[in-house]
Amino acid sequence: MNKCAVILAGGEGKRMKSDIPKPMNPVLDRPMLRWVIDAVRDAGIEQICVVTGYRKKVTEDYLRSLPFMVDTAYQSQRLGTGHAVMMAREFLERIGGDVVILCGDAPFMDADTIADAYRRHDESGAAATVISAVLDDPTGYGRIVRHDDGTLCRIVEQKEADEQTRRICEVNSGAYWFDTDSLLSVLDSITADNQAGEYYLPDALTLLLHSGRTVAAFTAASADTVLGANDPEQLEQLCRIARQKGYQ
DSSP states (O other), rough: OOOOEEOOOOOOOOOGGSSGGGGSSTTTTEHHHHHHHHHHHTTTOOOOEEOOOTHHHHHHHHHHTTOOOEEEEEEEOOOOHHHHHHHHHHHHHHHHHHEEEEOOOEETOOOOHHHHHHHHHHHHHHEEEEEEEEEEEOOTEEEEEEEEEEEEEEEEOGGGGGHHOOOOOOOOEEEEEEEEEHHHHHHOOOOOOTOHHHHHHOHHHHHHHHHHHEEEEESSSOOGGGGGOOOOOHHHHHHHHHHTOOOO
């Protein structure tokens, strides 16, 4: 079965106080985007598409400097994660198989988590599998809502969550495995009918569930897989964590 990756890397990151795309900010002198690309390749996935956006030339020039080929797609308007994946439609149609969709600013999403989540995805015959993590403080993250039997019910964004849902500590990492044909079958049905006016990729999971397809959830062993940076202080915190983990 073909496997490929789509990495979402179009964000501006206004609070980062830098003039480069958010995923291009470095952790230990390596762009966060490169950490994600390396994790994908270490998981045995070579077909990669990076969705660019803000100051796309910075990202594209960097990708061209790499010693391997990376496809790109351009998101001219940042209208949410679902919209970003829509921009990669041609790549998805061409490669097919299964696709892992990742955030380009989550540098600790590691190869083992990607590979282990794929095994769960493949063995369960799921149309989609969301990678989750359990956090002490889930503020700001989409919550994983499960049925009483533990199966996935839905993902609720922080902005849309009521008080009971906000108390859930299992969160969406922003990473997913999809059967590509299943994803493409619902991608254009995602709407922006929400408070943010954005196309949320997790809505694809809801559409698949409503169509009777299986959607699984894989909980990452480390909560660090969801960590990103929204400002220079958080970026420095990622650097400290990377040093503690022994990364160079």
